[in-house]
Amino acid sequence: MPLIVIGLSHHTSPVHVRERFAFADARIPATLELLRSTGVADEAVILSTCNRVEIYAATSGAPKQSMPTLRDFLVHCHDYRDPLTDEIYTFAEPQSIEHLFKVACGLDSMVLGETEILGQLKKAYDLALQHGCTGAVLNKAFQKAFNVAKHIRTETNIQRGSISVSSVAVELAQKIFSSLDDRQVMVIGAGDTSEKAARALLSRGARSIIVSNRSHERAEALAAELGGRAVHFEEWAREFDQVDIVISSTSAPHYILDRAKLQPLMRARKNRPLLLIDIAVPRDVEPEVNFMENVYLYNIDDLQTIAADYLKQRKEEIARCEAIIVEKARSLAGGRRPGLPPLSEPAFGHE
């Protein structure tokens, strides 16, 4: 039985189309059962995330006949009556296997190389497995996909590095401090990005957050949300001797921290390393402070450059990952069906 994939993703359809095809978790078991009982598929897994809706199916019929049936099923299942052009793609082997592997590795994701999709794929597979909707073909294909994802993660740099500003901030902190446990973080100016960075640091073990904002109510609200405490904006410097990481994003038109102000504060901190993340525009921290010993200053451009470099590195890894995927897909498809056409000859299907 060949593996077939039918679905739509962020590559082919906008969100207003994807949301109409999305399966609620509670609806998936019944849909899987319907696929089997109506004979549309012998085995099936439904993957429904914010960026894709896909049915992985194994059918006893020829893919050429099964694919239109699956497509009709998907459309009618959601009672979708608007015209469709290239939103829905279908793949037969070997592209279907390659596609599954690419999805598992995050190569088909909106954020290249992200790992969340692997968890979603495992969850979708487990659900189908629990309801007895998988068999020899899908079990083997999905197990192989999880192995390939692991292999790609360890052998290539596709998932290495952070490509968001907040996770770059965490990564920098990890290069400076032995451990993020027991580190005190200070957020000056309660903006969206600084909140994300603070959350990321907390999730990696940072002890607590001190929030200071011109609007003290906003500071208190954010501090309560992050499990930290708020200090008045005029008093943030008093807390400095306990702080290891500062995330600053005020809308002040001038520097709120300069060399002259930081020098006595560093002495009070006994020259312990200090990471300053300045994501404000105009900048909050005078660039000169980076020349002070044990002070590491990164502004928004520095963080974005690092994130962009990581993304560039990930893109450079795509060819390597694809070569591995083609080889693994060939071994899986070849093992099941001797005499399969070479992978360079495309089977039918489109995206």
Next chain:
Amino acid sequence: MPWFNDRTIFLFAVALYGVSAIYSIFLLRKGFREDNRLNYLILVGAFALHTIAMFQRGFSLQRCPINNLYEATMFIGWTIVTAYLVLGAWARLRFLGAFAAPLLFGMGVYAFILSLGVKQTTQPDFTGGWQSLHAALIFLSYGAFGLSSLAALMYLNQEHDLKFHRMRAIFSLVPPIERLELIILRLLIAGFVLLTTGLLIGGLALTPPPGTSYWTDAKVVWSIIVWCLYLALLILHWRFAQTGRRFAWGAVGSFAFVLLTFWGFSLLSGIHNP
């Protein structure tokens, strides 16, 4: 084969340290993103040859081969490569070889030059258990100081990359700079304790040869200067918050002083170079 002796084997070991040092330059340039297994294996090979050379020399002398400057330098190098190979068993710490290899190569060349002035089988310069312990502890302390200077070089390299926002600071496998500083400190403490013990044994358990005095011996005075240097470094760190880059430069500078002056003061010493 008269030419095939411990010195020849050591020369092969030094050649392998050299190969590793060259390879390390590529690793450093790539920010340790490459696998360090090859470098580790080269250093395993060099270590094997180094050990064989030391054993062969030890068997020919019928004692621990720390009897002259050549053997002492060889021994310090051996402690450093042994420590690296133990740490390198953890894949994450294997990158340390890129810093150890140039130092080992430098020490190897230095030791080999010294070996040219040493007779192949010679009477040991030191005899007796206390003398051997005195020498071994002091050389082990130099090994610890050498390792601390390596950690300090790593610190300076990583700190520079972090300051100047180089991507390789994040890509590299080098530990966080705060941990590196702790490693420098611990190695300095270990080295200082070993040096103090070694010097105390020398001063209390050994008697200077007739007609000589510890207080006029160049090597003894030099050793006290080195001891004071490391004590000052530790006091500045603990009491005067001299941390980070300054502390790392202190560790590098102190060991550079030891390396550059050790030979000269040993030659000037009437007790240590009779």
